[in-house]
Amino acid sequence: MSSNAPVISNAAFSGLFGRITNALDTYTEGSKVGVLVSLMSGFSAYAGHGPTVETGKGDSPLALWTVLVGPSGRGRKGTATSLAMRVLSQAFNTFHDDAVIYGLPATGLGYITELSDRAEGGTATPVQFIEEEGDSFIANARRDTKVGVYLRKSWDAQTIAHKTKQDDLRVRRPHVGVIMHCQPRNWAAISGTKDATGGTYNRFLPVWVQQSKTLPVFEASNASEVIRAAARELRNAADYARQVDSVIVPRHVAETFEAKHRPIIEAMISSEEMSQYAERAMAYMIRLAALYALSERRDEVSEADFDAALALVSYSIETIAYILPQADTSEEASMTIKVEAFIREAENTGRTATEIYRAFNIKASDLHGIVAELDTITVVKGESVKGRGGRPSVRYIYTGEPAETFEDEDIAEGDIVEDTDDGCEETNVAEETPTLLAPLTVAANEETNPKTLEDQVFSPVTVCPLILSEDEWEAFDAETVTASPASAKATPVTVNPDLPRGVEALRAMLDGTATTPKPVEIPATVEPAPAMPVGVDALRALLSQATPTTATVAKTTPPAAAVSAVPLVLFQAPTSEGVAA
Missing domain, CATH: 3.40.50 (Rossmann fold)
Incomplete structure (x- = not known):
């Protein structure tokens, strides 16, 4: 039994x-x-x-x-x-x-x-x-x-x-x-x-x-x-x-x-x-x-x-x-909810297929079926690493609203992506809880059991169980593809080689002998800009400014995730008077 x-x-x-x-x-x-x-x-x-x-x-x-x-x-x-x-x-x-x-x-x-x-x-x-x-x-x-x-x-x-x-x-x-x-x-x-x-x-x-x-x-x-x-x-x-x-x-x-x-x-x-x-x-x-x-x-x-x-x-x-x-x-229904909660905990980072496989010991076909039932999960596909080939990276991200999904043929068993470790997280209980039993040691034969009580009580605890065999994990890890992070294309900067640099540039500005770059043709319909001061006049103009002008750098801030109100059915929110001293 x-x-x-x-x-x-x-x-x-x-x-x-x-x-x-x-x-x-x-x-x-x-x-x-x-x-x-x-x-x-x-x-x-x-x-x-x-x-x-x-x-x-x-x-x-x-x-x-x-x-x-x-x-x-x-x-x-x-x-x-x-x-x-x-x-x-x-x-x-x-x-x-x-x-x-x-x-x-x-x-x-x-x-x-x-x-x-x-x-x-x-x-x-x-x-x-x-x-x-x-x-x-x-x-x-x-x-x-x-x-x-x-x-x-x-x-x-x-x-x-x-x-x-x-x-x-x-x-x-x-x-x-x-x-x-x-x-x-x-x-x-x-x-x-x-x-x-x-x-x-x-x-x-x-x-x-x-x-x-x-x-x-x-x-x-x-x-x-x-x-x-x-x-x-x-x-x-x-x-x-x-x-x-x-x-x-x-x-x-x-x-x-x-x-x-x-x-x-x-x-x-x-x-x-x-x-x-x-x-x-x-x-x-x-x-x-x-x-x-x-x-x-x-x-x-x-x-x-x-x-x-x-x-x-x-x-x-x-x-x-x-x-x-x-x-x-109702194991099937509970597994769907567990997977959804596991993905939601990762917030905008999402979860890789490997992390989900190892957390719940499920197959890729099971994961496809679960994701198909959830309209709150978005499947995001990245790019393969150059020179390594393999399938593109796949991440599952919780959106909280109906999401667009890929067909089954786009995601196959073996889509293991963005794994920098074994997919498990280790935490040390001693970092989160008081050290209560640490000072004592175990009364045992030191040759057969040399660990102290502190070692037994506060050893790191693996959060997700390693249910598969080592051979199966090696087969998974062999197919791992590391996705290149998405980033904006860098804009090339062109430097005029004719302009002086460093100390020579400062001397040229003070002496009024700055090398003038090649003139740029201005359309007739546009009035030319006023001549810029040089030499001592340029330095005086710079020092006379009340507030230095700083170049504005455009920042792109991702929109804050919408916080959905969760009905508190079982618990009454405590008031300041109700909190125990």
Whole structure:
């Protein structure tokens, strides 16, 4: 089943969560994404009711419910979560002892009782549920419909009330984090159930996990030092998050979200089958982006936070499609939107065919079909390099309006142009985020693993995956054509050889003995220009000018790109009073 398993983008491992996950990966056979979402869920539970995200539809709480879906044994679900819990228990030791509950109650009464017993004055205190037997929970929860109702209310932080002849319980503002483990066939069994179509299970974020590597049993390195450093930084970030009332999405970031991130997710969940399982994908985009921001001790969401959230939510949607084949992810539609967004990001520079091939691992024929569907992309053809031959250069530029396209025969597979590198961009996380785990080194055998923790955490991350083989890339690069940049033709300047130059020209002007160039015939209808002063008179005339006359150089400034107003549907633009100090 794992032959076509989804692959998560490196963009998801951003910020503090990503750096901790990357540092821990050396010490576990568990999936990196399993460790990542377990850390984020525990962080969201500890942060509590305080931080919310302001949207046009109200404030959104930041609780994260995740499901690690993988085959028994080979999925290493427990391995991934247990490593994350070692960090969380050290970071939030009191919270771990008092508020972490192993086992999610499968009845409404049992669930509300757990919350009520820890409530203070009727208001719930944050709780983290860890359900390692999610298969049993799904089976048992079918017998009590109230547990589904209470879970749905908890996800939205709404009041839960349970009243019978024997019990009268009421809990306000529940804040719950959930980590659940489940086998693929049992998570797929939710298909068609009331809790699936009614919205209980689409409040969970499922991620596919499987064994990432094999480590020696008796020679494994000790992760204690890494865990201690990670716990310290996670606690500092979580304490900051608890002090934040509201996480803001700045206007320019909200516009980028509406134009770039939202269309991709909407395309992926456009089918009716997929929408019932991933209906909360957009809400999770907002929650996850806020968690990424808080982990970096920021109360404003950045575009990079949404990029990371998009990578994680997209992986979850692909997980659903992998486990539930009947759920169509509308992959063709989402690829069209992804390519359009990728080209739009390059602005007036555009993208080469090679950059698009490598970013999405698509063929030229697929690219032609995608461009044919988009009337917002212009295909610009340049010139071949002299002496090298080959096809002319091709660039795809976003215009935002219906554009003229070329026929398929004008662009063939192999049109690889203007590549000065391998088409990928490398960024160093340390340049954009605080150096949190840098001082420590890994407690490992220096001969087999000489890298420091700083090397592991802050090594450059390749933005686009190299999916093709080296031979295939060499075949691409062999056909690369470097286009000559378009430039205006230079106007030749003619210098009169009879005129003196340099110091001799100045002496000639002062002495009045300047060499007179050959006279130019003037038509009879045009009056000759007045004689120019020479010698001392010329110098006096020059010095007497109040303001020197400077030759005007014509400048051609490209017209500014028209800024289109993007409707802010999900986010309310923050006012100056609303920005947190």
